Amino acid sequence: MRKAGQTLVGKIIATIFFGALILSFAIWGIGDIFRAQAPTTVAQVGETEITVNQVSSAYTKAVQQLGRQFGTVITPDQARALGIDQQVVSNLVNEAVLSEKARELGLSVSDELVVRWIVENPAFRGADGQFNRALFDQALRNAGLSEAGFVQEQRAAMTRIHLAEALAAELPVPAAAREALHRYANERRAASYFVLTPTMAGEIPAPTAEQLQSFYDERRSSYMAPEYRALSAIAVDAAALAKPDAVSEADARQRYEQQKANYGSPERRTVQQITFSSQEEAQAAADRIQQGATFETIATERGLTAQSLELGTFTRAEMLDPAVADAAFSLAQGAVSNPVAGRFGAVLVRVTQIQPEAVRSFEEVAPQIRQEIAQERxxxxxxxxxxxxxxxxxxxxxxxxxxxxxxLPLIQIPAVSAVGQDKAGAPVSLPEQEAVVRAAFASDIGVDNEAVRMSNGGYVWFDVTGIEPSREKTLDEVRDQVTAQWREDQIAQHLSERARELTGRLASGEAIEAVAQSAGAPVKTATDLTRGTAKDDLSAEAVNRIFAVPAGNAGNAATGENARAVFRVTSATVPPMVTTTQEAERIETQLQNGMSDDLISQYIAQARQDLGVTINQQALRQATGGEF
Structure with missing residues (x-):
């Protein structure tokens, strides 16, 4: 081909040949050569691109963090319902906006400042309190970052922080705002009230078939059966492989003799001591005790109480002073030692109680020892x-x-939901349940799944053998539940109508005692109420409603489960102005934080308009595992 390509005809033929070859790859071999590639940019902020990988990494971290917070596995559908994908993109866009504005303003952070932050970061310090390179490298590996990438991220983050501080740090707080917040937070109210309970709702007839069907139709999404998956699994760990019967008696006895102290409780002694300023003074006291004086007499002469004599009850290993420990554990009960040169001076020691060592026999602990040895092997x-x-x-x-x-035992799970429960709502018994269930719901039938590493060093292999999709439960399946909820809804409606009627009577001037008597409820009094705080049988929501009504007026609010409070505000006490520096500083800090957040949010909103922000929803779905 090289020789042919040297002539004009050969060059023409070669051009045609390679053109055909490229076309054939495009049609048959490399299917995407002329097709549009999947998008790699989720958002564009000015000159900054937010990539699919950036969004995917941040989204995964956010979902995992939320799962740890609630102690459950967050499914992709739940994550989207909670708006985690949009929140993650919004946060990344806001960071990009601040970085773009910092670049426009020519802001930067020096290498020295970044290095100092890294060296002084407690996360990278070892046991000696100094920067530990190994910890730093491990953190980078866990985050999947190079050193240069990490430094670049920190430089950008520090630059954004400096810009935000320049915008909103140390904002002055008007005295009027500080006083208004103080008065709002510290106002106290009192109210007379009575509570309408479900028994006061009157007769609730059984629902008709049409009423029940209508109630169910309006709330179909509330009666969903989750997706279930059937699993088969096997687990390999030390407990599953251990063969205690194969451990010989000689091996078990040898372990027993080596670790006898682990199979019982060591001797413990209750110790008293008197401390002296010198060895000579302690010797003089010891001589007097030998001549008949008591330990208590010496203590009294030195102004010590019975309580101050007590050192405590310890094993030998638990005592901090080895010299005192040696003396205490060589004495008979009730005996007083010779002078001891302890760490904190010369002392006399007395043992008041001895709890002997208790060691279980080999026969008692042999099964446990055999199991330990078998698991180690x-x-x-x-x-x-x-x-x-x-x-x-x-x-x-x-x-x-x-x-x-x-x-090995084969573990078969007929049905498990994404939160690890069977169809009865009970948790399934599965090694490393959370991790295995999470992996199973990210897999499919027929997929060769990776083994899940167990916390004890073992492994779990699993197969998804069946999938039962999420579905709406039929009315027949949830009839009892729907009926109960319909009844609760009717009770709430009846109580609300009754409460409005009684509130109207209070508003027209009737005494609360007369109105409450007609409802068959006792009048109660609540004093020293604070906003957002429940008291007695008034819920926090009911208390907030009391604060929303002018003093002397009436109102009503839901309180507790299926109950309603009807009330009249009897007093509203407004606190005096801020009187302490500490209180003023606390309120000022609270207002500063709120004002700073608002100011930065407004700055970012305007900057987003100035820079222009575009978001590719297709790329976002790709980054968060959604469907195209």
Missing amino acids: AREQIETIYYEIEDMRASARPLAEIAQEKG
């Missing part, structure tokens, strides 16, 4: 078995067959 086999099972999995051997060959 089994841990050495885990990695070998792991690779053997992985080879079997690579050969498409089913888990049931692997479990039978390896003598």
